[in-house]
Amino acid sequence: xxxxxxxxxxxxxxxxxxxxxxxxxxxxxxxxxxxxxxxxxxxxxxxxxxxxxxxxxxxxxxxxxxxxxxxxxxxxxxxxxxxxxxxxxxxxxxxxxxxxxxxxxxxxxxxxxxxxxxxxxxxxxxxxxxxxxxxxxxxxxxxxxxxxxxxxxxxxxxxxxxxxxxxxxxxxxxxxxxxxxxxxxxxxxxxxxxxxxxxxxxxxxxxxxxxxxxxxxxxxxxxxxxxxxxxxxxxxxxxxxxxxxxxxxxxxxxxxxxxxxxxxxxxxxxxxxxxxxxxxxxxxxxxxxxxxxxxxxxxxxxxxxxxxxxxxxxxxxxxxxxxxxxxxxxxxxxxxxxxxxxxxxxxxxxxxxxxxxxxxxxxxxxxxxxxxxxxxxxxxxxxxxxxxxxxxxxxxxxxxxxxxxxxxxxxxxxxxxxxxxxxxxxxxxxxxxxxxxxxxxxxxxxxxxxxxxxxxxxxxxxxxxxxx
Amino acid sequence: xxxxxxxxxxxxxxxxxxxxxxxxxxxxxxxxxxxxxxxxxxxxxxxxxxxxxxxxxxxxxxxxxxxxxxxxxxxxxxxxxxxxx
Numbered sequence: 001x002x003x004x005x006x007x008x009x010x011x012x013x014x015x016x017x018x019x020x021x022x023x024x025x026x027x028x029x030x031x032x033x034x035x036x037x038x039x040x041x042x043x044x045x046x047x048x049x050x051x052x053x054x055x056x057x058x059x060x061x062x063x064x065x066x067x068x069x070x071x072x073x074x075x076x077x078x079x080x081x082x083x084x085x086x087x088x089x090x091x092x093x094x095x096x097x098x099x100x101x102x103x104x105x106x107x108x109x110x111x112x113x114x115x116x117x118x119x120x121x122x123x124x125x126x127x128x129x130x131x132x133x134x135x136x137x138x139x140x141x142x143x144x145x146x147x148x149x150x151x152x153x154x155x156x157x158x159x160x161x162x163x164x165x166x167x168x169x170x171x172x173x174x175x176x177x178x179x180x181x182x183x184x185x186x187x188x189x190x191x192x193x194x195x196x197x198x199x200x201x202x203x204x205x206x207x208x209x210x211x212x213x214x215x216x217x218x219x220x221x222x223x224x225x226x227x228x229x230x231x232x233x234x235x236x237x238x239x240x241x242x243x244x245x246x247x248x249x250x251x252x253x254x255x256x257x258x259x260x261x262x263x264x265x266x267x268x269x270x271x272x273x274x275x276x277x278x279x280x281x282x283x284x285x286x287x288x289x290x291x292x293x294x295x296x297x298x299x300x301x302x303x304x305x306x307x308x309x310x311x312x313x314x315x316x317x318x319x320x321x322x323x324x325x326x327x328x329x330x331x332x333x334x335x336x337x338x339x340x341x342x343x344x345x346x347x348x349x350x351x352x353x354x355x356x357x358x359x360x361x362x363x364x365x366x367x368x369x370x371x372x373x374x375x376x377x378x379x380x381x382x383x384x385x386x387x388x389x390x391x392x393x394x395x396x397x398x399x400x401x402x403x404x405x406x407x408x409x410x411x412x413x414x415x416x417x418x419x420x421x422x423x424x425x426x427x428x429x430x431x432x433x434x435x436x437x438x439x440x441x442x443x444x445x446x447x448x449x450x451x452x453x454x455x456x457x458x459x460x461x462x463x464x465x466x467x468x
Numbered sequence: 469x470x471x472x473x474x475x476x477x478x479x480x481x482x483x484x485x486x487x488x489x490x491x492x493x494x495x496x497x498x499x500x501x502x503x504x505x506x507x508x509x510x511x512x513x514x515x516x517x518x519x520x521x522x523x524x525x526x527x528x529x530x531x532x533x534x535x536x537x538x539x540x541x542x543x544x545x546x547x548x549x550x551x552x553x
Contacts, residue, residue, distance in 0.1 A: 033481075043486040046506065046519035047486055047488065047522070050488060050519055050522040050526070054481055057526050057529075063530055077484060078482040078484075080478060080480040080482070085496055088532050089532055101475075101495040102496065103497045130498070131494075172481075172552065177475060177493070177494040178473070178494040179493075180473070180498065181500070182541075199542075240498065284536075284550070380510075426530070
């Protein structure tokens with residue numbers, strides 16, 4: 001067998017033969033054919049028709065094909081539609097998200113659009129080795145056929161033909177499809193349709209009239225989740241397995257079912273976690289985590305609710321202080337956080353709230369360390385009987401490993417009336433991600449990390465869910 | 469049943485084997501191999517349905533549209549296909 005690879009330069013259908021010329025140019029292409037015979041079975045004819053469609057699609061889209069044929073015949077045995085070493089995701093639409101995936105993408109990468117009249121270079125809002133995200137595709141890119149590629153230090157990708165349109169932006173935008181398996185760990189961003197006020201009334205959420213800010217904030221949230229010093233979600237390139245989806249839908253009305261956020265006195269917004277599965281399932285999504293993005297400026301303090309794992313489904317066992325517990329593989333209610341569009345972007349709000357949301361109501365809550373008191377089973381906080389009692393040397397035993405206590409609360413110090421105390425930090429020079437990270441030495445909260453116990457516990461929890 | 473979602477990164481159609489193979493995943497280097505196949509025992513209607521899925525997969529690849537392939541938990545043979553909004 002021989003294989004010829006190239007662009008489809010020409011196609012002809014003449015009874016009862018399909019001919020195609022494949023090569024780098026019209027004048028240097030090889031002719032291949034496919035016969036539709038009266039002796040062919042229905043199945044054979046069906047797949048021959050598929051090849052005709054494949055060749056036509058390849059020609060129209062500017063994709064290469066690979067034709068397999070015998071050494072002494074031009075009759076097509078098989079045809080492959082070939083991709084590129086990067087993969088744009090979804091339609092290229094002005095002012096909408098735009099993702100390009102690949103591998104080994106450098107941090108300084110740029111997205112270059114080339115067309116018949118200009119070359120436009122775009123700095124992405126998120127760069128990971130497997131993915132770049134543009135939060136809003138610039139309208140300066142001409143409508144119509146463009147070639148797009150990634151360029152960075154020591155890195156240049158293939159050119160990929162894409163058709164750019166002026167709009168409209170799509171409702172459901174898959175930002176990254178996630179591991180090709182059943183039910184990858186799924187993080188969904190939703191533009192909240194309605195808010196339930198402190199008074200109990202329902203009002204339209206202003207986020208839905210501010211799509212540019214929504215998209216920009218989603219881009220920020222992704223940078224915060226995946227690129228700050230704390231590597232919880234990107235360790236071992238795990239974020240290449242996560243699925244990320246955005247839902248911005250202006251159709252759902254101001255109803256109780258669509259009110260995904262609730263005002264709390266004096267300025268907190270919380271998610272209405274029991275509404276989330278039903279809401280995102282309308283868009284064929286099953287989320288592990290839902291970030292409810294809202295536009296309130298009066299209740300713009302972020303908050304989160306823990307996941308409720310589905311105890312009826314599989315899990316991974318662990319022990320904490322000798323007690324048998326489970327990292328549930330699936331959710332009964334997703335973890336969630338309400339994030340305002342106007343959040344301070346110098347901090348760690350999205351990742352901090354994820355720290356709560358990704359943990360579990362019953363089998364381990366990751367809680368705020370800047371307040372005293374312990375409710376339920378906390379992974380990262382315990383309480384002494386009296387604030388005058390010494391902080392124990394050892395905090396807890398997780399899966400047979402002993403983790404020490406943080407005697408000094410990373411230098412912030414425990415207030416004298418507090419009974420609660422924390423596990424020892426990964427980086428003792430900075431506050432815990434779940435503590436008051438605004439007090440970080442040097443004034444940069446984004447260097448703050450978790451404590452060692454919570455990091456180990458979360459790593460196992462995420463591994464259990466990723467491998468489900 | 470399992471659902472595998474992703475971009476079609478490569479497609480191969482082999483008429484002599486009544487088979488189409490596709491590589492599905494988020495990036496060109498992170499894919500799962502799935503396939504559409506016609507059995508000789510299938511009716512023409514069932515076969516035409518499967519060929520229709522192959523055409524849809526080809527279109528999805530050049531449109532860079534995510535597809536959701538439905539298959540048995542222990543099989544890579546696609547039995548249903550979705551292209552969500």
